[in-house]
Amino acid sequence: xxxxxxxxxxxxxxxxxxxxxxxxxxxxxxxxxxxxxxxxxxxxxxxxxxxxxxxxxxxxxxxxxxxxxxxxxxxxxxxxxxxxxxxxxxxxxxxxxxxxxxxxxxxxxxxxxxxxxxxxxxxxxxxxxxxxxxxxxxxxxxxxxxxxxxxxxxxxxxxxxxxxxxxxxxxxxxxxxxxxxxxxxxxxxxxxxxxxxxxxxxxxxxxxxxxxxxxxxxxxxxxxxxxxxxxxxxxxxxxxxxxxxxxxxxxxxxxxxx
Ligand code: NI
Numbered sequence: 001x002x003x004x005x006x007x008x009x010x011x012x013x014x015x016x017x018x019x020x021x022x023x024x025x026x027x028x029x030x031x032x033x034x035x036x037x038x039x040x041x042x043x044x045x046x047x048x049x050x051x052x053x054x055x056x057x058x059x060x061x062x063x064x065x066x067x068x069x070x071x072x073x074x075x076x077x078x079x080x081x082x083x084x085x086x087x088x089x090x091x092x093x094x095x096x097x098x099x100x101x102x103x104x105x106x107x108x109x110x111x112x113x114x115x116x117x118x119x120x121x122x123x124x125x126x127x128x129x130x131x132x133x134x135x136x137x138x139x140x141x142x143x144x145x146x147x148x149x150x151x152x153x154x155x156x157x158x159x160x161x162x163x164x165x166x167x168x169x170x171x172x173x174x175x176x177x178x179x180x181x182x183x184x185x186x187x188x189x190x191x192x193x194x195x196x197x198x199x200x201x202x203x204x205x206x207x208x209x210x211x212x213x214x215x216x217x218x219x220x221x222x223x224x225x226x227x228x229x230x231x232x233x234x235x236x237x238x239x240x241x242x243x244x245x246x247x248x249x250x251x252x253x254x255x256x257x258x
Contacts, residue, residue, distance in 0.1 A: 005094075015098055018159040019207070020205070022200065023200060026143055027090065027199045031087060038079045042110070047075070051254065053074055055250065057069040057111065058121070058178065060178060076108050087224075099228070105226050108224065112220060115220055116216065118220075124169060124209070125161075128169040136229065141226045141227075142201060142224075144223050145222040148223070150195060151215075153221045155210055156213070157204055158191050167209075168183075169243045177247075186209055
């Protein structure tokens with residue numbers, strides 16, 4: 001599929017300078033409407049739960065307990081039609097604009113904030129979740145499937161924070177049963193909120209500090225996140241992310257036994 005929307009030179013420069021970018025549209029309202037149907041079905045059917053791909057990002061994720069922040073890793077593995085969308089084609093073209101011709105979209109995930117009680121996503125850097133042995137050249141594209149507002153949990157970024165190292169993190173509430181991470185000791189006083197229309201998008205570098213508030217609205221807050229990158233390289237200086245080694249999550253157990 002050919003891209004229908006590309007980034008402007010100013011948008012590309014903004015991303016590299018500030019480590020994030022917000023655009024008004026990465027796809028159409030029609031496509032957003034179709035994606036909502038697929039998205040809601042995957043959560044309703046608990047797609048991927050057996051394999052550890054669907055779980056509560058901000059809770060202890062016991063069987064039968066309502067999730068405060070349901071997440072699906074790789075929703076397009078369970079609904080391949082998500083890759084045959086204009087959003088996916090545009091995201092791929094935009095990653096190449098930002099990272100060069102070797103760049104492209106990779107995996108995806110979905111984070112759903114239920115009405116009135118969807119939990120906040122604490123401040124973190126995405127790279128803190130990943131294998132510490134690699135240097136990455138990666139970003140995430142966050143696409144809301146309804147308007148994203150401060151009230152329902154839009155994204156916030158700390159401009160320029162992509163130039164920092166990875167800060168220490170810990171599992172939310174210091175509970176190793178919880179998958180979600182929270183940053184330690186970072187100054188987020190300069191953070192900016194990025195409200196968006198449905199089908200808009202934010203981009204952020206793997207080290208950019210970011211946060212999304214709780215959903216205080218009466219409507220679900222659906223976000224589909226597409227990962228993009230160019231090849232990374234193995235680090236010459238080793239580092240460790242002990243917060244991941246300490247984790248004992250139910251999702252990892254399900255992944256092991258599936
Ligand atoms: Ni993140």
